[in-house]
Amino acid sequence: MPPSDPWISAPICGNTPRDEAACPTMDTGSAGSGQRAAGSGQQAADDRSVLFAVRSAAALHRLLDTLPVFAGDRRIRRLFTLVPGSDFDIGALAAIERAGARTLPWAEACRRSFRLILAASPKGELHRLAGPLLLLPHGAGFNKTVPKEGSDGLASGLDPVHLLVDGQPLARVHALAHPSQLDRLAEHCPPAAARATVVGDPTLDRLLESAALREDYRAALGTGGRRLIVLTSTWGPESLLAARPGLPARLAAELPYDGYQLALVVHPNEYSATGGFDLAQELAPALGAGMVLARPHEEWAALLVAADAVITDHGSTALYAAALDRPVLTAADGGPELIPGSPMDRLLTHSPRLAGRESIDAALHAHRPGSARSLVQEAFAEQGRALELLRREVYAQLGLTPPPGPVTAAPLPRPGPPPQRPSAFAVRTHRQGDEVRVERFAAHLAPPAQHLAAEYGSAGERATHSAGLLYLRAGAAPAAEQGTGWTVDGWTRRILAERPACRMAAVILPSGECVARPRGAGLFSVRTEPRREPDGRLVFPDPAAALSAVYAAADRLPGDLTCGIGGHGHRVRVRPASAREAGRLLR
Structure with missing residues (x-):
């Protein structure tokens, strides 16, 4: 480039001559402690x-x-x-x-x-x-x-x-x-x-480039066969979290754990103003129920790709969700901050209002391919x-020739780590003959139900002493070494002896198969069959949910049950446990 290049030879600010006094010599903000340019x-x-x-x-x-x-x-x-x-x-x-x-x-x-x-x-x-x-x-x-x-x-x-x-x-x-x-x-x-x-x-193009990774993102989140519902909150007094601060915990209490997974996307300004630590403390009830809190960079976008539906305020994140053709529900209207006639205004006007679980189910059922995308045609071009x-x-x-070859957006990284899983559930069961429908809710948010199910080793002392169903998620069997260990038979006997309120003790093996001992009965092997969906997918439920169905039908054991978990029907086969299963050594 010749020395007369106007962008280099003249000391300018923007497009006007620069006054040296306009650019302070005092450092008014260093961009972090990273590598400083020399x-x-x-x-x-x-x-x-x-x-x-x-x-x-x-x-x-x-x-x-x-x-x-x-x-x-x-x-x-x-x-x-x-x-x-x-x-x-x-x-x-x-x-x-x-x-x-x-x-x-x-x-x-x-x-x-x-x-x-x-x-x-x-x-x-x-x-x-x-x-x-x-x-x-x-x-x-x-x-x-x-x-x-x-x-x-x-x-x-x-x-x-x-x-x-x-x-x-x-x-x-x-x-x-x-x-x-x-x-x-x-x-x-x-x-x-x-x-x-x-x-x-460019941000939308990055989401579109990542669309093929949707199942990978859902696997990283542990979504399984559940419907992923993403809440999005912008910043300021009209944001979802400001207008309805209790909404995440309320939805976590209303939506059955095995049917829905919740996630929350918070604007980076809110992260900055509140701080990640305080934000996590404020959201602790919902996070403890398994809600995902997206990190502010990239992860929010991966959640939109993985989502089944989005609940939003007037923040523009919802426009990206609609461009991905996700159904959108409104939870806050933006008040005086929303500009009339803007793409966001049109999206909120034509989106259903959140009114609990029924409105979410209705939006999912009513959604037709392309219907959400059509609402944001005037927001994105040159996709x-x-x-x-x-x-x-x-x-x-x-003034340079670009590098050869096409330029493509970088796919979004996998979200992670997996969210916290509740350690205790208030369980509602609806039984008719050998058919049992199970709905589980995080115990710290839900009212009393038919029984309390708690995970031994994760739930607190109060939950383990009052739970009707106690289960242990066993790891791989330890190598033989000096010391002691419990067998499945010995551990289930011990739990029932030490916990008078417990009506059934069970072990979930690494394979997903279970061994359960109802009080006053022997050991039973519990095997839950995955459900095959019309598109060829297999849906595997949480074995702990199947154990709650067995708990509800303990008077009919052994035998087969049809168990409804998260809107999916599964066959649960309950047989007397073998000597090998009873003697399995627990980690």
Whole structure:
């Protein structure tokens, strides 16, 4: 590049001459304690530094989804800086640190110039940075206005207060996800619209690229044959968690454990404001019942791919869920923060309102392929091409030829670790002859039921002393060594002798088969057959649920039972246990 290149030779901020006093020399925010980029002062003419200007964790996550644009290009030097001024910058610092990125303190970033600057929020003093700015949307469209920030009733991505500096556009390129966004931008900020272009949404493309991994994600979550219901909460006073803080625990108490799995996606700003520790404490009742709390980066998206239905407020996460064709239910309407006529407003208007388990079942039953996706047609364009189109814009600004070959979104990683499993269940059974339907609820949330089932070694002392059914999940048999151990026969006898309230003691073997001893009876082998679905899948229930069916029909043993677990019918075969099963050594 010749020395006369305007992006290098002139010390500028944005598109206007830079006043040295405008860029402070004091370090007003270091982007974490990760690897600090070396050097200071004006960069050399052949330096290909690209600066990612990060204001919040949410903005950082958007920028990270664009990284495949530069994949394999050794000419590009990727640097990150934290734009000061956000109430949620602590979360951004932690997110940058986790990313392992090369970082610049804000003061140093202001002293240097860059071949290109990428940002996903127009807020903050981005005009102090020297170099052409490419601005990406902060979320899926422009749906939310923040009171007392900028112009009333406008999202920051449409607001001249944030998009113009001295009447001139802040960004050299304003990348949008849909032509309708360009129309709205032209209505509210024509100078910015003149520099806008539609490239699509890189985050949506990443979700679409990961769709084939849906079963893998569900396996990692331990979902099995259950319906995964994902709650999504944005940040602020109109968010789901602010408006209905008890909803996760209420749903965990209402939805049978074997039929439904709950997960919660919380906006990164809420993580930053509350802190992961306090958030987990506040949600402890639902988490103890098995709810999954998504980590703020990537895992939320994997949960949407894995979901069967989504319960939402006015946060744009629900637009991604609808684009994946997941049925959406509304739990909070956004109040004055929701912009009328926005894609999110239309989605909430046409989505059923949450009214307990019945409304969830109705939404799942009524869903037709393509029906949810049709509600968000005006939010996403160029699906599957976002990174390709963005790379074209980026390399045009860099004055470079892009690397050869296609650019593809990176599939989302598997979520994990598996969620906490309740150690004690309030069990409701409905028996008619040899047919038994079982519904289990986390005991700390549910009212008393037909019996309490507790896992020995995991449940507390109170639960194990009052449980009618006590079961042990046995590990692999230990190798012979000096010491003592229990056999299945000995352990079940011991439990019934030590726990007067216990009416049946059982062991779940690693194979999923069980051995149970009802009080006053002998040992029985319990084998539960998987259910074969019409599509060829086999559904395996939790053996502990089948044990509750055996408990309810103890007066009819031995024999076969038809057991309803989580909406699936399973054949349970109960036979006298063999000597080998009775003598099995427990770990």
